[in-house]
Amino acid sequence: DSDEFFPGIPVIPYSPDASPDNVLCFRHYNPTQVVMGRSMADWLRFSACFWHSFRGTGADPFGFPTINRPWDDGTDTIENAKRRLRAGFEFFTKMGLKYWTFHDRDIAPMGDTLEQTNKNLDEMTDLALELQNKTGVKLLWATCNLFAHPMYSNGASTSPDAHVFAMAGAQVKKGLEVAKKLGAEGFVFWGGREGYQTLLNTDVRRELDHMGAFFKMVVAYKKKIGFTGQLLIEPKPKEPTKHQYDYDAQTVISFLKTYGLDTDFKLNIEPNHTTLAGHGHEHDVVVASKFGMLGSIDSNTGSPDLGWDTDQFPMEIKNTTLIMKAIIEQGGLAPGGLNFDCKVRRESIDLQDLFIAHIGAMDSFARGLMCAVELFNQGVMEKCVKDRYSSYDSGIGSSIENGKASLEQLEEYIKANGFPTPTSGQQEMYEVLFNNALKY
Amino acid sequence: DSDEFFPGIPVIPYSPDASPDNVLCFRHYNPTQVVMGRSMADWLRFSACFWHSFRGTGADPFGFPTINRPWDDGTDTIENAKRRLRAGFEFFTKMGLKYWTFHDRDIAPMGDTLEQTNKNLDEMTDLALELQNKTGVKLLWATCNLFAHPMYSNGASTSPDAHVFAMAGAQVKKGLEVAKKLGAEGFVFWGGREGYQTLLNTDVRRELDHMGAFFKMVVAYKKKIGFTGQLLIEPKPKEPTKHQYDYDAQTVISFLKTYGLDTDFKLNIEPNHTTLAGHGHEHDVVVASKFGMLGSIDSNTGSPDLGWDTDQFPMEIKNTTLIMKAIIEQGGLAPGGLNFDCKVRRESIDLQDLFIAHIGAMDSFARGLMCAVELFNQGVMEKCVKDRYSSYDSGIGSSIENGKASLEQLEEYIKANGFPTPTSGQQEMYEVLFNNALKY
Amino acid sequence: DSDEFFPGIPVIPYSPDASPDNVLCFRHYNPTQVVMGRSMADWLRFSACFWHSFRGTGADPFGFPTINRPWDDGTDTIENAKRRLRAGFEFFTKMGLKYWTFHDRDIAPMGDTLEQTNKNLDEMTDLALELQNKTGVKLLWATCNLFAHPMYSNGASTSPDAHVFAMAGAQVKKGLEVAKKLGAEGFVFWGGREGYQTLLNTDVRRELDHMGAFFKMVVAYKKKIGFTGQLLIEPKPKEPTKHQYDYDAQTVISFLKTYGLDTDFKLNIEPNHTTLAGHGHEHDVVVASKFGMLGSIDSNTGSPDLGWDTDQFPMEIKNTTLIMKAIIEQGGLAPGGLNFDCKVRRESIDLQDLFIAHIGAMDSFARGLMCAVELFNQGVMEKCVKDRYSSYDSGIGSSIENGKASLEQLEEYIKANGFPTPTSGQQEMYEVLFNNALKY
Amino acid sequence: DSDEFFPGIPVIPYSPDASPDNVLCFRHYNPTQVVMGRSMADWLRFSACFWHSFRGTGADPFGFPTINRPWDDGTDTIENAKRRLRAGFEFFTKMGLKYWTFHDRDIAPMGDTLEQTNKNLDEMTDLALELQNKTGVKLLWATCNLFAHPMYSNGASTSPDAHVFAMAGAQVKKGLEVAKKLGAEGFVFWGGREGYQTLLNTDVRRELDHMGAFFKMVVAYKKKIGFTGQLLIEPKPKEPTKHQYDYDAQTVISFLKTYGLDTDFKLNIEPNHTTLAGHGHEHDVVVASKFGMLGSIDSNTGSPDLGWDTDQFPMEIKNTTLIMKAIIEQGGLAPGGLNFDCKVRRESIDLQDLFIAHIGAMDSFARGLMCAVELFNQGVMEKCVKDRYSSYDSGIGSSIENGKASLEQLEEYIKANGFPTPTSGQQEMYEVLFNNALKY
Known part of the structure; x- marks a missing residue:
């Protein structure tokens, strides 16, 4: 097929007995395998992240882009955007991913006016809808990028400039419409610039009041257009700002309750953000879940010795087991999913690396699921x-x-x-019981 | 006076022009000096901490006690307890401190039964009341120690054992009665063991429900006995537990709102806890203040390169200025105060060190007050x-x-x-404006 | 046996197929099983830590002792010390531990004079030698406690007081003699107070010069008495001091080379110290090993979200695999070993917890060994x-x-x-290859 | 002047009594004022950083460029490069900065070949030399950018690819020639990619051996061409890599001694790197100084609550005092200087912000100098x-x-x-003595 973007890479097979040097197959993730009454695919609801995998360049604060994709000519044209999107859906399909996620600005170039910008988005979402229908891949959630453009450098809904607030509102209005059009199961807000760099120039209360007002408008408009997806806020403690208002799960719950929004929103928890907030990897997943606020998970990991968001692919069985234990305890994650908000390292420049990374993460979660199931089947810890x-x-x-x-x-x-x-308190006994269930 | 505990150390004078080697005088703290319409003493409302300064031993996880006070024979008798208390009030008086704070277990030995324990507390609070009346020193707030005794090792109101919960309740009942007796302006809860060491053995939701139930009983009993002091929760993210439920200001607000307690409690913020939670020194003070939840401050500091609570005396003018700026903005801190929840270093074993440490902290806050006032008088930053x-x-x-x-x-x-x-955003300009006000 | 300290607990068996609720058996550690040409016992060289397991009380900075052992009457007598030691050797034997470690002050009470102190140590090491001979348990290394006594609060060999330096020298002289007497395979220095709390009162250069002089005397005396064990320095970045001079592996190497001591010492690496220094768990083990400086390992772990030394039992297969990979690559760890410088949590107050904790750690290392062997047998990563x-x-x-x-x-x-x-750079592929070897 | 890049901004005057809203003047930095026998300019030796101030765009990992300079057309042409350089020298002159620093790639565009690249550098350094001569601004040090280009993504001298190593060597050869041509007083190596992202794919020893070999070639070539500037290594613990080999001062000293390079190199210490390595702000400056290895300082700061390099302008008097105390104790910093390796926040987009930021930093260091001098003049701390x-x-x-x-x-x-x-140990007394000297 001359339109193939990943020639030579087949649909990734499940080959539990492949030889050790074969890294292009699943050893553990077998989507149709039934455990505890559901298929693995149902338990795991994996989703690919368009921005990292199809817009990531490998640039970092000290280095230029390293990742060049053959289909991407580097321009900001609709044609280039379409090639990227087609490449994405080929990737999702070959990986066996049932869901994807994106920001508005990932898939369509910004124009000089709101009208042109929205028109671009219409054209691109027409294609996205076509590809969704063709492949069966669904939209886990959509989101608006309210942090990358310079206009948002001092915040979006918490900007000191009401004009910027208005822009954020206009953008989210369109974002909700697009989410509805594509049948998104959720809509996420990550407040990357909603916070402060220094308290000296910041009226914290006024900014948070504005953020509360913003979300009330969102709820109203969502209802008006009949978008039924779950609204989600994604906590992060800091980076890029010194302090992000959505610090962690409990901070967001505090905010939601303060502004009367707690029945309209749930949380999208990202463990790499949780650890940056000083908690254990699974803490926010567990806390949000136990208070009925866990909506979805950005399933990635970080390096505990690093103080920034590395968005690594989740490869630790211990962590995936703890996440899956929490998911099983709340009876599943739908309509949320495990979204791979992860990027290949900037040194991992080959196309194959993108596949291997996702395979490793999906196998790690499949192992985590099986270990968590083993833990429940053994039943000892639960009883204790x-x-x-x-x-x-x-x-x-x-x-x-x-x-x-x-x-x-x-x-x-x-x-x-x-x-x-x-x-x-028998902590060591619990640790032993846990380890004894790690059999996969 | 043969009953003097600190012979040779006079009431600490205000001597702004003392020679550089004189460290037993105030250079900046002049309690009666009026700034922005109030005396320094009114703005600052300093309070001494009985536990650190009169029960601290200098022991740490790797070392034995280093601090031996001449009046303390090391026994757990009422006589020894009374000597400690008398020494304390001499210290408060010589330092010019108008307030003090204590845990129930600091001032009175525990007995073999609740009855004996409470009887000891009665005897000791009789003396405390006598000394308060004699010296004019008042009780900023009281608190119960629900974390040091082995019975509380798995938590107090969040213990998995209802018997322990009951014990905590019985102890706090008496604590509230004592607080009323001594005219405390507040009552603090620091949940040192309310958290978890491992999620594996913990039912987070059930524990938090118990904590909510506990505080409801507290509110009911407070009203019943007519104690009018402010109830306060003191956030801390971790240490001694891996995760403390009262992580930071917003986490506690989230908890209070979840359990319908947010009008009954305010926060007692300790900056060394704030920094351990990953925030800037003044963050929780500012956030709590802006949402009407700042009740009192444990005015200490830590070393930002250390991951544990060092409870150092606050000696940084920049930090004290930022705290005083927030206090001025909310119109003062009463009925709360600046409580020195600080300990001399374990190497600072001389009696004189205790005085110098408090002098340094009080002068630092006096300078911070004057700098914050200068900032307001200049008016440039506020206008910007x-x-x-x-x-x-x-x-x-x-x-x-x-x-x-x-x-x-x-x-x-x-x-x-x-x-x-x-x-x-002009961050650097704001920093320059701030620095330009640091004149004292 | 009426002299039994752990009645009802047998020698821990290897029972790979035990039922899930049986936590008093090894599932993976089978000492005589041969892998890559050596027995598991040879590869792993486990050692018990006397101080944590037989002198630990569960006290922490916010809580009183929680752990009471039936044989320990709390006194500082020789009789009590002897009971503790006998209990220790019963524990070592029942656990199948071939080595132990201790500080001088753990096993013998300090007297009022050096002479009395050393006499106590003689009496206790006579018993230790007897028990070693009787059980076959050997001394991995000895060490002197130069940090707990108040006299060392400002440092030992880096104390500003030459009298303290002399005391440290006298103590280490005896320590080396005792190490020789008991056939120790090494002698460790952990400089718990060799550092500073504030640079303001510290002459860094003079202190480090003194530390260099100290170690030169140690080398001279070691040679003089013919003690052939390996001298070891254990790095730690901080805690109890704000900065410990032996920050991490490379800092100690820098020190050793600066003072011409690098051929006389190797390093005893503790991963919980490595992570506190901001490195990954295995970093210092790998770096020390690759430069020929890895002498022994204090095999513990910490919680990456906590900023202090928790000395937890190592329970993560990923980490034990990485450590064992490094050990295999350097051809084994002898004459060093895997010393469990770990303590049961203060809430883990039952005797059984002590066994379960060690079982969990030993099984985790046995699994790590088997995984590392699998990695070498697969050979793919090594070739890459x-x-x-x-x-x-x-x-x-x-x-x-x-x-x-x-x-x-x-x-x-x-x-x-x-x-x-x-x-x-293919990081994700390496992670997948690694995960694929985690089969045990 | 139609060629003026900063119209309306004059040479920044010293106006100690300016009104509070005037932020375009020095209040403390008076270059010709003599303290302790030298002019302020001599003590402080300030240097501007070309890369941050003239190549910085405000892009961060979550946002696009925010900073657009009127003279910069965004192209990679020689003409644009020349405009940038002329703007730079106007800025240095108006700020009263006597020194500047740059990377090779900051000032001249890379060509398609080494020959073209070096030719571009020749053309640009001809202009630099002309501007240096015209303005009297001198080159504190030069450096090569061996980290931003994708070819260096896996390291430069520690790349697994010898071709990359060769490229780094060729680049540094030219860099040394350029440094000599421009009369640089030093030459800095910052090993931004010399480290690892994962130990799994890394041969640590082989990489460090290569780095040692690299520096030996540098020393040889430096001598051959008669470049007399000081060679400097700048430690940083991590970011962009997970672990940077030049972790901190002592790690670099360890490396230098291991490879016999310790007499050829000194250290360029950056406090924001020091704090990221877990030390106090001034630690590496003090340690390097006391061992004769302090060559120069990248005078910036970070936020202690953030885990990445923020390169903020140094605005804390306490910190600048501690740095200046160390510099006075070693008798000055020449031939090194205080290089402002700092960037305006990405929200600080106005030209004026660049001036205000440098003014704030220079005033902060001038105040630090005066406070340190006061400390020496009081003499109490030194005597203690x-x-x-x-x-x-x-x-x-x-x-x-x-x-x-x-x-x-x-x-x-x-x-x-x-x-x-x-x-x-009297820590609090030392803190009080220190605070009492903070009079400016």
Whole structure:
């Protein structure tokens, strides 16, 4: 096929017994394999990220672009944009990815006016819709890029300039329309510049009030046009700003509750952001999930010794197991998914690297799923945790949980029963139980 | 006076022109000096911390106690406790500190039963009340130590054991009674063990539900006994636990709103905790203040290159200026104060070090106050910030702020006015304006 | 046996097919199993740490001791010390540990004079020798505690007080004698207080000169008494001090070369210290190894989101694989070993926790060994790395390596051959190859 | 003047009494003012950085360029390069900066061949020489950019490809020639890509051996052409690589000693790199200085809460005082200087911001100089430090320092004198003494 963008690379097969030097096959991810009542594909709902994999250049703060794709002539034309999009869908298809995600500005060039810009987006989303229909690949979520253009350098909805706020609103209006057109299952807001570089020039309260006002308009417009996808906010603590208002899961929940938005939004959690906020890899996934706020996951990883967002492909079985454990506990992630918000290293310049990276990540998550399932099947850890809290299932514990206890009653209880005796937390035993389930 | 604990050390004088080798005088803190309509003492509301300064031993994870005070025989008797308390009040008085703070367990030995324990506390608070009345030193806030005893090793209100929860409740009941007795202006909760060491053994949701239930009982009992002090939660991200539920200001606000407690509590912010959570020194003070949640401050500092709570005396004029700027902007900190939750280094074993440390901190805050006042008097930075947001004072900006704008209107605005033009954030100019006010 | 300290706990068996709820057996560590020509026991050379496991109390900066052992009456008597030591050797034996390590002050109480202190140490090391002979457990290395006593609060060999320096020398003299007596295979220096808390009071150069002088005396005395064990320095970046002079592997190498000590010392690397210095877990192990300086390993781990030394038991297969890969590449670790410088969490208060923790760590290292062996057996990664550098095997690359090339020749080479073409670094492929070897 | 690049901005005057809203004047930096026997200009030796201030675009990993200069048409032509250079020298002159620094690739476009590239560099350095002569601005140091071009993505002298190594050599050969031509007082190597992204694909030892070989060729060629400037290595721990071989001062010293290069190189210390390596701001400056290795300083700062290199202008008086204290203690910094390796924030897009930023930094260093001088004039801290170590001035301390003591003698000393008594480290007193000198 002369229109093939990845000649010589076939649809990636599932070959669990391939020889060690074969890195272009899945060893663990078998989409149709059923575990705990669902197919692997259903549990994992993998999604490719258009911006990293088809717009990434390998440039970094100290280096020029390194990645040149044969189909990309470097121009900002519609023709080039279309080639990129076709290449993307060939990639999604060959990888067996059922979902994709994009920013508005990734897929269509900006024009000199809003009208021209939106027209470009219309033309490109026509093609996207065609390719979606042809391939069966669906849109996990769409998002607007409100951080890369210089106009947003001081923020979008938190810009000190109302003109910039208006621009962000106009852009998101179109973004919601496009999301609806393409059947997106969600719509994400990542507030890359919504924060401050220095408190000295910043009116924090006024900026957050503006951000609250912005999201209220979003909710209103979403309802007006009948877009039914889930609205999502993606927390990140810092970078590019010194402080990003959506610091972590709990900070965003605080914001949503402060402005009365907590029933309209859920969270899109990215573990590399979680670790930058000083938490363990799975922390925000777990916390968001337990409070009913986990909407989707940007499944990547970082290096814990680095203080910036490296957006690496998730390759650690321990981490993928912990994520999948949380997903199983909440009964699945739909309509969210595991979106690979990851980029190949800037030194990984070959086309093949793009495939290998996704294969490694998908196999790592398939292994994580199988390990988490093993953990549930063994059942030991689950039972231990349940036993650990069993004093709340009756007596004074039950009174505490159902809101009937008072400080006076607690005092009486201690007078009657004396001081409590410490019990072991058994962390090492839990770690051993966990390791013993890592069999895949 | 044979009962003097610090013989040879007088009441610390204000001596702005003392010779360079005189470190036992204030050079900047002049309590009666009036700035912006109030005395320095009113603006600063300094408070001494009983635990660090009168119970600290200098022990650390790798070393034995280093600090031996002549009045402390190392026993856990009431007599020894009384000597410590008398020494404390002599210190407060000689330092010119108007407030103090303590944990229940700092001032009175624990007994074998709750009854005996509370009896000890009664005896010691009788003395405390006598000393307060005699010296005029007041209680900024009281708190319960729910983290040091082994029974609390797996948490207090978030313990998996309801018996421990009950114990915490009984202890706080007494704590509130004591706070009322001593006229405390506040009551602080620092959840040192309210968190997790590993997610593997932890039911996060159940633990947080318990913590919510606990605070509801606290609010009810506070009202019942007519204690009118402000309830405060002190955020800290980690240490001793891997993750503390009260991570930072916004996390606590999220918790309070989730459990309907946000009108009953404010925050006690400690900058050394703020920096451990990955924020700038003054971040949580500013954020809490702007949302009406700043109740009090544990005025200390840490070393930004260290990953644990060093509780150092605040000695950086830049930082104290930023804190005082926030306090001035909210019109003062009362009924909260600047509590020195700081400890002398374990190598600083002389009695004199305790005085010098507090002098250095109080002078640093006095300088910070004067610099912040200078900043306001110059007025340039304030005007620049106001101008920066002026586009929200009328037109589309005003519509945004008053909730009348919609995405459609914003789109129309951009169609009519075109894309916005970037403007400079001028961070360096703000830094220069700030530096130019650092004159003291 | 009425003298049994761990009644009901047998010698831990190797039971690879035990049921999931059995946590008192090895599933992977089979000491006599031969891999790559050696027994697992030979490759792994596990060692128990006396201080953490038999002197640890669970106290932390915010909490009192939590761990009470039935044999330990809390006194500082010789009798108590002997019970602890006997309990230790029962533990080593039941765990199948072939080595142990201790500080002088762990095993024998300090007296009022040097003479009495050393006499206590003589009495205790007589017992240690007896127990070593009886059980076959050997001493991996000894060390002196030069950081816990208040006299060392400002440093030992870097103390500003020459009297303290002398004390450290006297203590180490005895330590070396004891190490010889017990047949230690090494002697470790961890400079817990050799550093500074503030540069303001510190003469860095004079302190480092003193430390250099100290180690020269150590080398001289070691030779004089004919102690043939390896001298080792253990790097740590900070904690308890703000800056520890032995920051990391390369810093210690810099120090050793500056003072002409680099042929007399090797390094004892602790990964939890490596990560605190900002490196990846295995970094210092690899760097030290490649420069011939890796002497032994304190095989523990930390939590990457915590900024202090948690000394956790190593439970991550990825990390143990990377460590074992480095050890295999240098042909083994003898006369060093894998010393478990780890402590059970302070909440893990049961005797059983001590066993489970060591079992988990030993199984994790056995799995790491098997994975590293699998990686070598597959051979793909090794070949890829070799190929990656093959341009240095001939031509201009060979001239560079043998020191014959000059800048002029390099310029000529570029004039003749043009600019080089970038090649892929293939990080993701290496990660996949690595993951594919994680089969155990 | 129609050729003026900064019309309306005059030579920045020294106006200590300017009104608060005047930010285009020096309030503290008065170049001819004499302190401690030298002019401020002599003590401070400020240098401008061509790359940040004249090639910086404001692009960051999440955003497009924000900074457009009127003279820069965005092309890679010689004409554009010349305009940039002329603008630079106008800026240096108006700022009163006596030195500048550049990378080869900053000032001249790369050609298709080495010959063309070097020809471009010749043409541009002819102009640079002319401008230097005309303005009196001198070249503090030159450097080669061996990290931005894709060919260097896997390293330069540590590239796995010998062809790349050769390219780096050819480039540095020309760089040294250019440095000589322009009378550079130094030549800096910053190994931005000399490190690894993953240990899995890296032969650390072979790479470091190559780096050692590279620097030997540099030393040889430097001598051959008679370039007398100081060779300098600039440490940085990470970013862009996961681990940079030149991690910090001591790591570089370790490398230099390992390869026998320690008499040929000194260090160029950048505090923002020092803090990223986990040290205090001034640590590497002090350590390098005390071991005779401090050659020059890249005087910038970072935000301690951020994990990447922000290259901010140094605006903290405390930090500049500590740096100047170290410089005074080593008797000045010549032939090195204080190079402003700093960039205006990407939001600071106005030409005026560039001036204000440098003014703020220069004033901050002038204040730091005056505070450090005050500290020396007061003399109290210096005396306290000297007294602290006085036990090494005679007796056993003196024997230790002159290498005559042995462990046996130390033991005898303790037997005769007993255990040492702890003394206070007095950190807080030192902090107070320091603060009391901050008068400017």
